[in-house]
Amino acid sequence: MNVSQHEYPNGLVLVAETMPGVQSAAFSLLLPAGAAYEPEGGGGAASMLADWITRGAGDRDSRALLSALDNLGVNHGEGAQTLHTSISAATLGRNLIPALELFADVVLRPHLDDDEVEPIRSLALQTLQSLEDDPGSKVIYELRRRHFPDPWGRPSPGTPEGVASLTPDALREVYRQGYRPNGAILGVAGAIDWPALRDAVGRLFDDWEPRPVPPVVERPTGPDRGHIERETQQIQIALAYPTVPVASPDYYRARAATAILGGYSSARLFTEVREKRGLCYTVYASYESQLDRAAVVCYAGTSADRAQETLDVTLAEIARLGASGVELEELETMRAGLKSSLIMQQESSMGRSGSIASDWFHLGRVRSLDEISAALDALTPESVGAFAAESAEKDLTILTLGPNPLVLP
Amino acid sequence: MNVSQHEYPNGLVLVAETMPGVQSAAFSLLLPAGAAYEPEGGGGAASMLADWITRGAGDRDSRALLSALDNLGVNHGEGAQTLHTSISAATLGRNLIPALELFADVVLRPHLDDDEVEPIRSLALQTLQSLEDDPGSKVIYELRRRHFPDPWGRPSPGTPEGVASLTPDALREVYRQGYRPNGAILGVAGAIDWPALRDAVGRLFDDWEPRPVPPVVERPTGPDRGHIERETQQIQIALAYPTVPVASPDYYRARAATAILGGYSSARLFTEVREKRGLCYTVYASYESQLDRAAVVCYAGTSADRAQETLDVTLAEIARLGASGVELEELETMRAGLKSSLIMQQESSMGRSGSIASDWFHLGRVRSLDEISAALDALTPESVGAFAAESAEKDLTILTLGPNPLVLP
Numbered sequence: 169m170n171v172s173q174h175e176y177p178n179g180l181v182l183v184a185e186t187m188p189g190v191q192s193a194a195f196s197l198l199l200p201a202g203a204a205y206e207p208e209g210g211g212g213a214a215s216m217l218a219d220w221i222t223r224g225a226g227d228r229d230s231r232a233l234l235s236a237l238d239n240l241g242v243n244h245g246e247g248a249q250t251l252h253t254s255i256s257a258a259t260l261g262r263n264l265i266p267a268l269e270l271f272a273d274v275v276l277r278p279h280l281d282d283d284e285v286e287p288i289r290s291l292a293l294q295t296l297q298s299l300e301d302d303p304g305s306k307v308i309y310e311l312r313r314r315h316f317p318d319p320w321g322r323p324s325p326g327t328p329e330g331v332a333s334l335t336p337d338a339l340r341e342v343y344r345q346g347y348r349p350n351g352a353i354l355g356v357a358g359a360i361d362w363p364a365l366r367d368a369v370g371r372l373f374d375d376w377e378p379r380p381v382p383p384v385v386e387r388p389t390g391p392d393r394g395h396i397e398r399e400t401q402q403i404q405i406a407l408a409y410p411t412v413p414v415a416s417p418d419y420y421r422a423r424a425a426t427a428i429l430g431g432y433s434s435a436r437l438f439t440e441v442r443e444k445r446g447l448c449y450t451v452y453a454s455y456e457s458q459l460d461r462a463a464v465v466c467y468a469g470t471s472a473d474r475a476q477e478t479l480d481v482t483l484a485e486i487a488r489l490g491a492s493g494v495e496l497e498e499l500e501t502m503r504a505g506l507k508s509s510l511i512m513q514q515e516s517s518m519g520r521s522g523s524i525a526s527d528w529f530h531l532g533r534v535r536s537l538d539e540i541s542a543a544l545d546a547l548t549p550e551s552v553g554a555f556a557a558e559s560a561e562k563d564l565t566i567l568t569l570g571p572n573p574l575v576l577p
Numbered sequence: 578m579n580v581s582q583h584e585y586p587n588g589l590v591l592v593a594e595t596m597p598g599v600q601s602a603a604f605s606l607l608l609p610a611g612a613a614y615e616p617e618g619g620g621g622a623a624s625m626l627a628d629w630i631t632r633g634a635g636d637r638d639s640r641a642l643l644s645a646l647d648n649l650g651v652n653h654g655e656g657a658q659t660l661h662t663s664i665s666a667a668t669l670g671r672n673l674i675p676a677l678e679l680f681a682d683v684v685l686r687p688h689l690d691d692d693e694v695e696p697i698r699s700l701a702l703q704t705l706q707s708l709e710d711d712p713g714s715k716v717i718y719e720l721r722r723r724h725f726p727d728p729w730g731r732p733s734p735g736t737p738e739g740v741a742s743l744t745p746d747a748l749r750e751v752y753r754q755g756y757r758p759n760g761a762i763l764g765v766a767g768a769i770d771w772p773a774l775r776d777a778v779g780r781l782f783d784d785w786e787p788r789p790v791p792p793v794v795e796r797p798t799g800p801d802r803g804h805i806e807r808e809t810q811q812i813q814i815a816l817a818y819p820t821v822p823v824a825s826p827d828y829y830r831a832r833a834a835t836a837i838l839g840g841y842s843s844a845r846l847f848t849e850v851r852e853k854r855g856l857c858y859t860v861y862a863s864y865e866s867q868l869d870r871a872a873v874v875c876y877a878g879t880s881a882d883r884a885q886e887t888l889d890v891t892l893a894e895i896a897r898l899g900a901s902g903v904e905l906e907e908l909e910t911m912r913a914g915l916k917s918s919l920i921m922q923q924e925s926s927m928g929r930s931g932s933i934a935s936d937w938f939h940l941g942r943v944r945s946l947d948e949i950s951a952a953l954d955a956l957t958p959e960s961v962g963a964f965a966a967e968s969a970e971k972d973l974t975i976l977t978l979g980p981n982p983l984v985l986p
Contacts, residue, residue: 192920223852231852235843235906238914241916241917243921287855288855290883291851291855294879297810298811301712301810302711303710399808400710402710433647434643434646434647442700443639446700449704474699508650508651508672511600512601512652512667512927515601515924515925515926516924
């Protein structure tokens with residue numbers, strides 16, 4: 169692994185991996201401007217802003233900016249999540265620094281013209297509308313909102329009231345607070361020349377001034393049991409329960425327990441719900457980590473007549489994981505799967521730039537493949553089983569969506 | 578480019594690319610068993626079969642088979658499309674041949690137990706139900722069904738009547754007809770040893786017997802204007818018009834014209850519909866090719882009050898492409914984007930195995946990056962404009978989905 173890192177005087181961190189044998193280069197810029205940092209009542213500001221910044225920046229108008237990126241063959245996306253606003257892009261290695269020059273304009277010198285706000289607002293309202301036609305995404309957004317204390321589960325598309333009320337000045341204030349170098353991480357991977365990249369990033373982002381970190385007030389949310397009534401064909405079932413974050417010494421035990429529950433095609437949920445009972449096609453458990461908290465999120469989508477059994481079997485499998493440990497064979501299967509996906513993910517400059525930025529956010533360093541492999545090798549059925557016993561079934565949040573509610577424990 | 582190919586006596590074609598510097602290997606097996614070859618009234622057979630074959634094969638039952646694949650760290654998917662049933666998988670290079678051994682059982686020696694049919698049928702019915710909750714996918718499936726002559730637009734999820742009526746014997750007959758080596762293509766890419774791979778595939782698929790190619794009777798479909806009434810929040814708009822297939826000498830002109838219409842973020846549809854008018858977030862034009870026919874498919878999803886204008890602007894842009902040619906700047910932007918994505922796609926063993934199998938299907942050979950680059954370089958605004966003028970606006974199919982119909986031309 170060939171990873172270099174540099175922290176600039178304004179706090180921006182550059183972390184980059186040179187990948188031999190690829191021609192592409194990709195970057196992932198994490199800005200501390202996620203939906204969690206939006207002002208009271210302004211739900212949707214971070215997403216609207218991620219659209220606004222690309223509508224003209226530096227000496228280019230909206231169309232000239234998008235054309236300049238297209239002319240460099242840049243495949244890019246800008247969007248807000250709960251913790252960050254992220255900008256990711258991939259192109260040929262020789263076009264990386266020219267692309268970063270354009271994105272330095274986008275981040276530091278966006279026009280933020282008042283005229284663009286109404287089109288952006290109407291697109292943001294449409295995103296909220298289209299979420300109503302997408303019950304699988306809707307239930308997961310709402311699950312996170314109820315499970316995590318506010319603002320840590322806030323859905324990035326916001327609320328119709330928030331999107332309707334945001335003024336250009338309110339959006340500019342969100343920009344000033346969150347688009348700051350202290351707390352920003354630029355992960356780069358692929359065909360790169362480290363000294364040239366380090367110097368270029370320094371030159372491009374040098375005049376970006378640090379800002380104070382805004383205080384966050386946490387508030388309890390809930391309820392931990394709920395149903396959203398919708399005239400859908402399928403019933404959506406979503407569950408979450410707490411686990412440990414990436415920085416925890418128990419992280420690998422947590423990942424292993426989640427994978428054994430529902431992370432691959434012979435995992436327990438898949439076997440019990442899909443293979444043995446044919447209850448639904450899609451059922452999984454996934455691991456989601458923030459800095460100080462993390463959750464296991466389980467999802468299933470099924471027909472009305474099978475929904476109650478699907479929920480009951482899923483809950484029974486969560487309970488069984490805590491109660492009766494894991495087998496050596498399961499542990500080995502989980503290990504083979506995680507190692508294989510890690511190696512494959514490492515072959516993509518786009519995937520790699522995202523994961524080194526994420527590692528830096530969670531740990532302040534980048535893990536090598538050898539470190540991860542060794543940690544996975546050190547796991548035993550006893551250590552994973554003991555972790556599952558300590559952590560399962562506490563503070564479960566359950567949310568369903570469909571015509572009728574289910575019986576919840 | 579390091580591509581080797583071999584045709585076995587039974588007709589199976591192996592085409593493989595050695596990628597230096599990667600540890601992974603991926604394959605994509607195309608079987609001539611898509612939904613288009615299903616018997617009359619049996620809509621959904623190909624998809625049900627793609628599920629059935631993994632429920633026990635060779636000397637392993639369903640659970641043992643999935644565990645064996647998970648133990649090799651294989652990320653895999655089996656599914657039917659209109660023309661093919663495809664099996665794709667990625668793993669570490671050293672596990673490729675062991676994974677192929679398991680899939681040789683799946684393809685040649687599936688158990689196809691009667692007991693598994695009811696669970697598979699119920700999952701297939703659920704897939705059809707979940708499509709009703711997914712208006713964006715629904716409208717594209719129905720557009721293809723109306724645009725292409727039957728069976729070439731047949732949706733692979735089938736119909737509720739078809740799925741309900743298929744007997745185990747009827748499904749086994751579909752297996753016997755379509756799971757044949759003549760017409761099958763195995764594309765492999767990544768960390769491979771060609772002589773060892775060629776020998777292993779020969780040994781594993783040697784006793785697979787060729788079958789006659791079933792005759793296909795084409796029937797006209799339509800209607801070419803339509804509306805599906807659904808109480809959705811967003812209106813879905815889908816259009817298709819014919820273009821030339823991959824094997825045509827005009828292929829690159831067709832791809833260029835489609836990309837300039839709606840293939841990148843400063844393309845015409847995106848600029849006119851999203852940037853200038855803020856009508857919707859998602860609008861694009863994509864190119865879809867079968868062997869003898871191809872189509873440009875345009876899609877937009879928007880709110881009721883903007884739907885008519887979105888449709889009108891989209892139709893005006895399709896007409897303008899045919900009427901007033903393309904500019905040099907647009908051509909250069911299109912070229913930069915296509916070349917950059919080609920190079921990036923070439924860095925992924927999964928992407929590469931799929932595209933060499935697809936090249937073989939369409940052309941009977943694999944194109945090199947240099948060949949594609951040279952063809953793109955040879956395009957001029959005049960040649961692309963002339964193609965657009967000859968081909969646009971003929972035989973347009975338009976389908977909308979939402980509470981109320983729009984005014985269609």
